[in-house]
Structure formats: C-alpha cells, structure tokens
Amino acid sequence: MKYHPAPKTQGSLFIPVAWRNLWRNRRRTLLTVAAIAFGMLIVQLVMSIQSGSYGPMIALGTRMGSGHIQILHKSFHDEPRIEYSIVNIDERLSNLDNAPALDFVSARAETFALVSNDPHSTAALVNGVIPERELALSDMPTKVVKGSYLTGDNQAFIGAGLARNLQLDVGGEIVILGTNADGGIGAAVAEVSGIFEATTELERALIQVSLNTFQEAFDMPDQAHRIVALVDDPMSMGDGFETLDRARVDDEIVMDWTELMPEISEGIEIDIVSNAVLQFVLILIVVLSVMNTFVMTLFERTREYGVLFAIGMKRAFVYRMTMIEVVLLWLVGIVCGGLLTCLLVVPLMFTGIVIPASEDALQSQFAFMPTAIYPDFSWWVVFTAPVVIGIGAVISVSLVAIRLARLDITEALRSE
Amino acid sequence: MSEFAVQTTDVTRIYGSETVPVYALRGVSLTVENGEFVSIVGPSGSGKSTLLHVIGGLERPTEGEVEVGDTTLGECSDSELTDVRLYKMGFVFQAYNLIPVLSAVENVEFILQLQGISKEERRERAQEALSAFGLEDLFDRRPGEMSGGQQQRVAIARAVVSNPDVLLADEPSANLDSETTKEFCEYLQQANEERGVTILTATHDPLVMGYTKRHIQLVDGQIAA
Numbered sequence: 349m350k351y352h353p354a355p356k357t358q359g360s361l362f363i364p365v366a367w368r369n370l371w372r373n374r375r376r377t378l379l380t381v382a383a384i385a386f387g388m389l390i391v392q393l394v395m396s397i398q399s400g401s402y403g404p405m406i407a408l409g410t411r412m413g414s415g416h417i418q419i420l421h422k423s424f425h426d427e428p429r430i431e432y433s434i435v436n437i438d439e440r441l442s443n444l445d446n447a448p449a450l451d452f453v454s455a456r457a458e459t460f461a462l463v464s465n466d467p468h469s470t471a472a473l474v475n476g477v478i479p480e481r482e483l484a485l486s487d488m489p490t491k492v493v494k495g496s497y498l499t500g501d502n503q504a505f506i507g508a509g510l511a512r513n514l515q516l517d518v519g520g521e522i523v524i525l526g527t528n529a530d531g532g533i534g535a536a537v538a539e540v541s542g543i544f545e546a547t548t549e550l551e552r553a554l555i556q557v558s559l560n561t562f563q564e565a566f567d568m569p570d571q572a573h574r575i576v577a578l579v580d581d582p583m584s585m586g587d588g589f590e591t592l593d594r595a596r597v598d599d600e601i602v603m604d605w606t607e608l609m610p611e612i613s614e615g616i617e618i619d620i621v622s623n624a625v626l627q628f629v630l631i632l633i634v635v636l637s638v639m640n641t642f643v644m645t646l647f648e649r650t651r652e653y654g655v656l657f658a659i660g661m662k663r664a665f666v667y668r669m670t671m672i673e674v675v676l677l678w679l680v681g682i683v684c685g686g687l688l689t690c691l692l693v694v695p696l697m698f699t700g701i702v703i704p705a706s707e708d709a710l711q712s713q714f715a716f717m718p719t720a721i722y723p724d725f726s727w728w729v730v731f732t733a734p735v736v737i738g739i740g741a742v743i744s745v746s747l748v749a750i751r752l753a754r755l756d757i758t759e760a761l762r763s764e
Numbered sequence: 765m766s767e768f769a770v771q772t773t774d775v776t777r778i779y780g781s782e783t784v785p786v787y788a789l790r791g792v793s794l795t796v797e798n799g800e801f802v803s804i805v806g807p808s809g810s811g812k813s814t815l816l817h818v819i820g821g822l823e824r825p826t827e828g829e830v831e832v833g834d835t836t837l838g839e840c841s842d843s844e845l846t847d848v849r850l851y852k853m854g855f856v857f858q859a860y861n862l863i864p865v866l867s868a869v870e871n872v873e874f875i876l877q878l879q880g881i882s883k884e885e886r887r888e889r890a891q892e893a894l895s896a897f898g899l900e901d902l903f904d905r906r907p908g909e910m911s912g913g914q915q916q917r918v919a920i921a922r923a924v925v926s927n928p929d930v931l932l933a934d935e936p937s938a939n940l941d942s943e944t945t946k947e948f949c950e951y952l953q954q955a956n957e958e959r960g961v962t963i964l965t966a967t968h969d970p971l972v973m974g975y976t977k978r979h980i981q982l983v984d985g986q987i988a989a
Contacts, residue, residue: 349959357956360877361866361874361877363875364865364870365863365865365866365874368863368865368866372864372865423803494785494891651859651861652861652863652864655855655857655861656863657846658820658822658849658851658855658857659854659855659875659922660846660847660849660853660875660878661850661853661878662843662844662846662878663846665878680949713849729803747839758817758822758823761822761857
C-alpha cells in the first residue's frame with residue numbers, strides 16, 4: 349500500500365510544541381540560554397577588542413616613520429649601508445603623489461654617524477626627512493617638548509636623551525660626521541630647532557634633519573633610502589603594494605609593514621591564534637551545553653517520542669521538531685547575548701578600555717601599544733559568535749536527533 | 765473494502781538470542797471482522813501487548829503475516845507502516861500518553877495535522893470528537909490539569925478523530941478506578957457502535973471484558989480459546 353506523505357499545512361503545531369517543550373524544564377533551559385548568551389558576550393567582547401586594537405597598534409608602529417609600504421634598495425633592508433640608495437626621488441614622489449591607491453608618500457634617508465657638540469660626542473641614527481611631509485607620515489613632529497619641528501634645511505630635531513648627553517639646547521649647533529656613499533667623509537652642521545621625547549631608545553639615539561641637508565652632507569643628490577607610503581587600510585593594503593611595485597626599478601624591492609616590522613604582524617598573528625583557541629573552547633562549551641540539554645530531553649521524553657511514532661508521526665517530523673526546538677533555544681540565547689553585548693560592550697566603543705598603566709610609561713617602553721582600546725564592531729564580530737554557536741548547536745543536536753529517529757518504538761513505549 | 769478488519773496468520777514473535785529464544789507469540793492466527801469489539805485477554809506475559817504491537821505495525825513478527833484491511837503489513841516499508849498507523853489505526857495506551865505541553869484540543873488536532881488537514885478543519889473535528897466524549901468544557905486544559913478518566917477520554921478522542929478502521933487499546937483501564945473504567949468502556953462502545961470502529965483491546969480487567977463481544981484468550985503466546 350502507498351499513502352501520500354502529509355502535505356505541509358498552515359498553522360503548524362510543531363512550533364508551539366517545540367516552544368512549550370523548551371520551557372518544560374525551565375531551570376535547565378534558562379541555564380542553557382545563559383551559557384549561549386554569556387558565551388556570545390565573551391566571544392564578541394574578545395573579538396571586538398582584537399578588532400579595535402590591531403588598527404591602533406599598526407598605526408602606532410607605522411607612524412614611527414616606516415609607513416605601510418616602502419620602496420627600497422634590494423640590499424638595504426638586510427644591510428642598511430648608505431650606498432644602497434634609490435634615485436630620482438623628486439620625480440618619483442611627484443608621480444606617486446597622484447596615485448589613487450596611496451594616501452600619502454614621502455622619502456627618507458638614514459645612516460649612522462658621529463654627532464657632537466664639542467667636547468661631547470656620540471653615535472646616532474641620522475634621519476633625512478621631508479619636513480613638510482613628515483607630519484602626515486609620522487608622529488615625530490608631535491613629540492616636540494622644546495623648540496619646534498624642522499622648518500627648513502640645516503636644522504636638527506634631536507631626542508631629549510641625546511640633547512642631555514651632548515649638553516645641547518634649542519639654538520645650539522650639532523656637528524654630524526659620517527661616511528658618504530663613495531667612502532669619503534660626509535659632514536654637516538645644523539642648528540637644533542627642537543627637542544622631542546619618545547621611547548628611551550629613540551630619545552638617546554635619533555636625530556632628524558631635512559632630506560636636503562642629508563643629501564648635501566652625504567653627497568647623495570636626489571637620492572634617499574626609502575620611498576614611504578601610507579594606504580587607507582593597512583590590513584588589506586588595497587592596490588597600494590602593486591602601485592609601488594610598478595614604480596620600482598630593477599635593483600629595488602617593495603616591502604609592506606608586515607615585513608618591515610615583523611614584531612607587530614607576528615604579535616597580531618599570535619594574538620589571533622591564542623584568542624581563536626579561547627573562542628573555540630568557549631563555543632565548544634556552549635555547544636556541549638546545548639547538546640547536553642537535548643540528550644537529557646531525549647532520555648526524559650523517550651516514552652513520549654515512542655507514542656508520537658506509534659500514532660503515525662514520521663521520524664523526519666520528530667527530527668524537524670527537535671531542530672525547531674534547538675533553533676528556538678538558540679534564538680532566545682542570542683537575543684539575550686545581544687542584549688548583554690549592547691549593555692556591556694557597546695558603551696566601551698565610546699568610552700574605550702584604558703590600559704591600566706600611565707601613558708608615559710607605555711610610550712617609553714612599548715612604542716606600539718595604544719593607551720586605550722576602543723572595541724570595534726564589524727559585521728564579522730557581530731555575526732561570528734551567534735552563527736558558529738548556531739551551526740555547532742544544530743550539528744550536535746542532529747547527532748541526538750538521529751539517535752532519536754532510530755528509537756525502537758516498543759522499547760520507547762515501555763520506558764519510564 | 766476487505767471482508768475482515770484484521771487477520772493474523774501463524775504469527776510468531778521471538779525475543780532474545782538464537783541460543784536462548786523467548787517466544788512471545790507462537791503461531792497466532794485470528795480474524796477480526798469489521799466493526800467487532802474484541803478483547804484479548806490473558807495473564808501477564810501471555811503476549812497480549814505483543815500481539816497488539818504486531819497488529820499495529822509497531823513491531824514486525826518473526827514469522828507469519830498480519831493483514832489490516834487490504835494491507836499486508838509484511839510488505840510495507842517502515843515509512844509505509846507509519847502511514848498505516850496514521851491513516852488506518854488509532855491507539856489508546858495504558859498511561860494515556862498525551863502530549864503534556866498541548867491542550868486537550870491540540871492533542872486531538874495533532875494527529876490530523878500529521879495527516880495534512882487544514883487548521884480550520886482539524887480544529888472543528890477535534891472539538892467535535894472531544895464533545896462526543898463529554899469533554900466540551902475541557903478543550904483548553906492540558907493533561908496535567910485533567911483527571912485520569914478525562915485524559916483517557918481525550919486519548920480515545922485522539923484515537924478516533926481521524927476515523928481509523930481499527931482502534932487498538934493496550935490495558936486502557938490499568939490506571940482507572942472501576943467507576944471511571946465503566947465510563948471509559950461506554951465511550952469505547954460508543955465509538956464502536958456509532959463510528960463503526962473495529963476495536964481490539966488487550967486487558968485482564970473483567971469489567972472491560974464485559975463490554976466486548978468476543979474474547980480471545982492468550983496463554984503463553986498461543987490462542988487458548
């Protein structure tokens with residue numbers, strides 16, 4: 349004999365049955381809802397903090413002057429010798445200024461040199477920068493504590509530590525002496541225009557002069573060591589990398605911030621992995637909690653399921669009803685989780701989470717650490733936890749439901 | 765329409781292993797005519813419930829054949845057996861076995877929903893069935909809010925609402941006092957006489973036997989009389 353399968357009907361009782369079943373053991377359901385809600389809250393909190401912290405970390409790191417992407421001589425990164433320079437700087441900057449994929453470009457030169465204020469002298473890293481472009485590229489001009497940032501040629505912007513060591517003040521003269529590209533002596537005399545405070549290391553060993561001054565001192569006309577660019581989104585880089593790649597010549601390479609500052613990208617990667625493990629464990633606990641609820645349900649309602657099968661309920665319908673139950677439980681959980689997130693995490697987007705250490709201490713020791721983190725809610729952050737919990741719950745409860753669909757009817761009817 | 769409602773031919777049901785077989789039924793052959801009200805009687809362990817389960821397609825016989833109307837159950841797949849139970853049979857269990865989260869009317873409606881009947885029709889038929897068993901004031905009560913007798917009447921309403929050919933009742937009076945059992949049997953009789961439902965009930969309650977027109981005596985899995 350053949351009977352047609354029952355067609356779908358309006359006003360299905362499955363949803364009311366599933367909803368009421370959910371609340372038959374109110375305490376257990378509330379505990380499961382709480383597990384989903386708090387699991388979601390914690391995962392969203394961690395993800396939003398992650399998402400909100402990487403941007404400032406990258407910005408702080410790259411705004412020390414490295415930018416997001418650079419063109420440099422192919423040997424300079426591994427062996428930063430003065431002769432590994434790049435040429436035609438003025439023309440190339442002018443061309444790159446109009447590149448739509450780049451927010452900003454500049455050029456920098458650098459070498460180690462002896463700096464002195466008779467009778468004091470020390471070794472320092474001399475940076476040649478384009479002062480009018482530096483404000484957009486780095487935070488150095490904002491770190492002035494005395495005097496002013498570079499306004500022209502033959503000026504020097506030095507760290508407070510270096511100023512102390514050389515007993516220099518604003519208006520004083522500093523002598524720079526080093527080796528130029530052809531092995532001869534390069535020298536310059538510059539007036540201290542300003543003094544900055546930054547990390548201890550930078551304060552003691554960094555001196556900035558204009559690129560023109562650097563080029564004249566070290567005999568590097570229209571040359572520099574890096575063309576530095578900023579892009580809108582340093583995580584994706586957009587077309588910025590390709591743009592610089594097209595602008596380089598044969599003996600040059602293009603590197604992005606992940607290669608230039610591997611300590612930041614590796615730190616982010618380690619953070620992502622360690623948080624992913626935490627999030628996985630949290631979600632697993634939530635999913636197991638949901639699964640446990642349905643395993644208990646199966647044991648408690650075995651006889652009832654036997655009756656449903658006996659009166660002619662298809663096993664697929666029982667599976668469907670169980671799935672409706674888990675989806676309803678999930679919905680209640682994520683609504684509660686969403687409310688908790690709105691109450692507890694969203695306000696932090698505006699107030700920020702202040703890292704409990706003084707700004708000065710952080711700045712002097714951890715140059716790349718922001719002083720406050722503002723959680724960032726992207727679609728990814730909002731939806732990952734509920735979707736993963738939902739999929740996990742459906743899969744785990746499916747295992748229970750499959751077992752349910754295989755129940756022996758007479759054994760189920762005999763169960764207590 | 766078939767000449768009989770139920771027919772079993774040499775039905776044997778063995779539980780346990782091949783080395784230690786336990787015979788629940790041994791070559792049971794019987795015929796129940798359309799519209800009969802039959803009791804299957806016998807002591808505990810005589811095979812009454814097993815026989816009802818085999819006739820109801822809840823379990824398959826180890827040997828032999830069961831026919832319900834023009835359907836040979838042995839030829840049906842599991843899914844087809846589910847359809848047979850849904851469309852041709854009604855069940856009344858010892859412990860009522862209503863869905864606790866549904867009201868009386870929803871419990872009766874539920875089986876009609878499984879048959880794909882529209883919301884309006886199934887509500888009308890469910891209310892009609894409950895009213896026929898004197899439950900017109902209890903439509904919205906849940907099982908936990910009803911007495912044992914009232915729950916068993918809802919169970920009958922659920923069993924007959926889809927107009928099954930055969931109603932199987934397994935020890936339906938086991939949890940009822942004598943007064944409620946009498947009332948319950950009168951409702952079963954009403955379903956049998958007014959709706960023409962063939963009823964097989966497994967029982968060892970003399971009060972229930974008194975309402976049935978034929979007794980089939982089972983002893984050690986065999987028909988004794």
